Amino acid sequence: METLAEIFTDNYRFLQQHVYSHSGIVLDHDKHYLFESRLMPIVRQLGLGSINDLCSLLLKTKETALGRQVVEAMTTNETYFFRDPAQYEAIRTVLLPELRQSKGDQKKLRFWSAASSSGQEAYSLAMLLLEEGFGDWNIQIYGTDFSSQVLESARTGKYRQIDMNRGLPSPLLARHFRRSGLDWQVSDRVRQMVTFETLDLRKSLRTLGPFDLVFCRNVMIYFDTQTKKNLIQELHGTLFRHGWLLLGGAETAFGAEQWFDKQTVQGATLYVAH
Template sequence: MMGTGESNAGKGITEITAENFAYLQQQIYRESGIVLEAGKQYLVETRLAPIVRRHGLASINDLCAMMRATADKELRRQITEAMITNETQFFREPAQYELVRTRLLPELLLQRRSARPLNCWSAGTSTGQEAYSLAIVAAEMGLGPLDIEILGTDLAESVLERARLARYSQLEVNRGLPSAYLVKYFTRQGLEWVLKDEIRSRVRFQRHDLRESARHLGPFDLVFCRNVLIYFDAETRQQILRQVREAMYSGGYLWLGAVETLSDLKEKFAAVHAGPVVAYRAR
């Protein structure tokens, strides 16, 4: 198989050599901590093809050659963001939101030591559906800006730009958003649904690398870090969970995805079981 120094004549725009795939694995891990598994060449080919075309290159192998030849941070950012999976939806895992509404938020409001707002964090927020779902829950409970503050963070600035706009396609609002909330909190503009300011203004968004300390962002009473850890190796998962715990109040709650666990950090959290779901209370 040809390396980056050989001619790409006859190669399609989306074909990548084994050498360059390994190079991208290393670069993406260094930039984001995300593990690009073996056999995911098709994912690279699909997601990086637009960048190849944008730069007027003939192939992904040429893109890798450009990366090697330059320290262009913007190019690396574009490639890293293209490889981040941004799967999200409104009210994903509804039983978790129901427990937040009926038990966790009321409990956290009662245990506040002052009149400060509850501080909530949607970590790996992507295009904002998770953070806005929490804002809708708060609004439905009658909680105002003085009662609760919500921060959404992500490594990819491109998805944060979309989150701030709060404009969603019909397909996106069809995924998980109850029709009553669509009518109540969104307005139709052309082919998109736009979240009303009364909800959008409750959430702020900021770029953050989960591998880094989040103490300056918190401390938090409630953290959603769901379906994020699955993209990292075991060492990075533990690093992220330690950073999350250090940014939380004792007694605060952490949500993980349904298939994610705390592994060897159980001494920092106590599992709280409620029917089919499990929340983790910071010790």
């Protein structure tokens, strides 16, 4: 008997192809648990019987909004404040002192959180900059993501209590957040430093830069080799010379040596643009 979360082979292939063609993200043959955990909420929301019913509906109706909802559900990553503390420590102790010296006359810095999800990475950077005395600089932080749904959440700057416990030092909570009902909301001062927009990282990124630092964490792992190579080149094109690219802890940059110097600072791996 078919269970709610069981996916027929043909439907599994259809979902793989659907996610790949709309996002470039490659989902292997052993990701049943991921499809189940991400798609069952949509199945329940629509009052359907199973993921196979969801596939039938997608095939039958060619419903664009539903197709996008499925892709977004499969491509959204959970994140938290100051994820990978070594990277923030490298920014604090090396990059920011360098930028304070090299850009002290113009006092303008630009940063990009390329897969910002619900915004914690971009807001973490904004808080770090305020804590390090860049409050009177012209700071622009862009947060982009494939999913418009998570960006809506990011723009509000509201987080559940459990999110506030994760990674965020309590003194920063006290200085940069306020209560908003049962949730917490990041201060207007921090929110003003960050702008969120939807973006597909497979498209040309050259018009976005130049940035002093780009976070592109936990994105590359989902792309095929050619898409990774293209993305590395495109990311290089968005950075100032000597700008930093930071990837996720488990990621490596394919062909990056052509465009970047790989360095280790404070235990964090970073790529410095040639």
